[in-house]
Amino acid sequence: DALEHGAATVPVAAGPRASVAALWDRFVELARDSGLDTARFRGAAISVPAPVSYPGGSIATPSFEPSWHGAVLPQLFAEHTDAPVLVENDANLIALAERPGPDRTGTLVAVKLGTRIGSGVLLDGRLHRGVSGAAGEISHTPVDGEAAIGCTCGVPNCLESVASGGAIVARLRAAGRQVGGTSDVLALAAQGDAVVLDELRRAGEHIGRVLSGIVNFCNPSEVVLAGAMSASSVLVATIRGELYRSCLPMVADALDVRASSSPRDAGIRGATVLAIDEVLAPARVDELARAAAERTA
Structure with missing residues (x-):
């Protein structure tokens, strides 16, 4: 409603x-x-x-x-x-919505790609929150990149500050592009803007590398990408490629990396x-x- x-x-x-x-x-x-x-x-x-x-x-x-x-x-x-x-x-709610398999008992990692980044993990169909509720917080993992936005986590150059939609917007603005938000980034990418596409590929590489550790650890059947930025085919393809490159072969062989079929809801x-x-x-x-x-x- x-x-x-x-x-x-x-x-x-x-x-x-x-x-x-x-x-x-x-x-x-x-x-x-x-x-x-x-x-x-x-x-x-x-x-x-x-x-x-x-x-x-x-x-x-x-x-x-x-x-x-x-x-x-x-x-x-x-x-x-x-x-x-x-x-x-x-992101935990997205994981619940995307539970795999007819019996809804599969293992899945859901990632919300929007202005910020979040992740939720299902193990055998059950939401894994961790001891204090912080399970899946990949966004605050340090990465080999330079922060473009601030973050409350206090971790220098965390994934969210480097590779989120908000970070991409801030970096493009600094480069002189007229972008109001993630929708403008997607529009410029659809037009083939080379600078924007490069930003999306770099972000996808960072996200894929961080996700590969999670995927190797819990060996899910699916990684589902949702949120506004999951509409970027370049970003999704780069994350998928990085996961298949960085994960163990026996993990990658059983892995499906996809965008949510209905990311809006x-x-x-x-x-x-x-x-x-x-x-x-x-x-x-x-x-x-x-x-x-x-x-x-």
């Missing part, structure tokens, strides 16, 4: 409480427009472009707005609803999976059954 009705602007700079209030107002508006009763709301999942601590659910070192560090969005949503509202890293589909799993958890179903029995007694 959010895609069909269009996106609303969230006042991120105003802080997490104001943003949560705006999101809830938008949800109520969408429910009303769709003829849905908010009293029947059972749960939701929220995607954020930052690490989320596990199991606490607080946002950690967000690049999009440092003031959000430590924000616990489920607690803020509790001011508006008694239903569970989960918060998850956007992969995060939404993953959030839906997460929310349904929570709402239909046995304990919650038992609770709803008990409440219904008490009402009819």
Whole structure:
């Protein structure tokens, strides 16, 4: 429904409480427009472009707005609803949306390539968050390149500061190109701009090298690339080539590297999976059954 009705602007700079209030107002508006009763709301999942601590659910070192560090969005949503509202890293949600195989139990690495870079890992169909929720944070791995944008991680020349869409935009602006964002980068690449294509290839090499260590370690069946920059065939091809070049032959032979079939809504589909799993958890179903029995007694 959010895609069909269009996106609303969230006042991120105003802080997490104001943003949560705006999101809830938008949800109520969408429910009303769709003829849905908010009293029947059972749960939701929220995607954020930052690490989320596990199991606490607080946002950690967000690049999009440092003031959000430590924000616990489920607690803020509790001011508006008694239903569970989960918060998850956007790349983790993409991984859930792209679970491979008919039994959905495969091993997969999902990478979000946008203004920033994120990654999520599924092991045997289960989301691997790690001890504190930071599993998959490849974006803060140091690489052999020069940072073009700042990053809150504190690691010099991390992958995100060197090879993300935001870094490519900053580097092209410094070279005199008129680019407003990643969509302009993609448009110039489609026109065959040699400087832009070179930037995309260099970024792909950096990303592929970092990913190769992850792929060699967990031996997934798929690496799925999503996010705005996954629309660049040059970037995807370079990452694929670097993975097949750098990974062990027995790992590369079983590996499929592809762009997401629907990168625009992969995060939404993953959030839906997460929310349904929570709402239909046995304990919650038992609770709803008990409440219904008490009402009819």
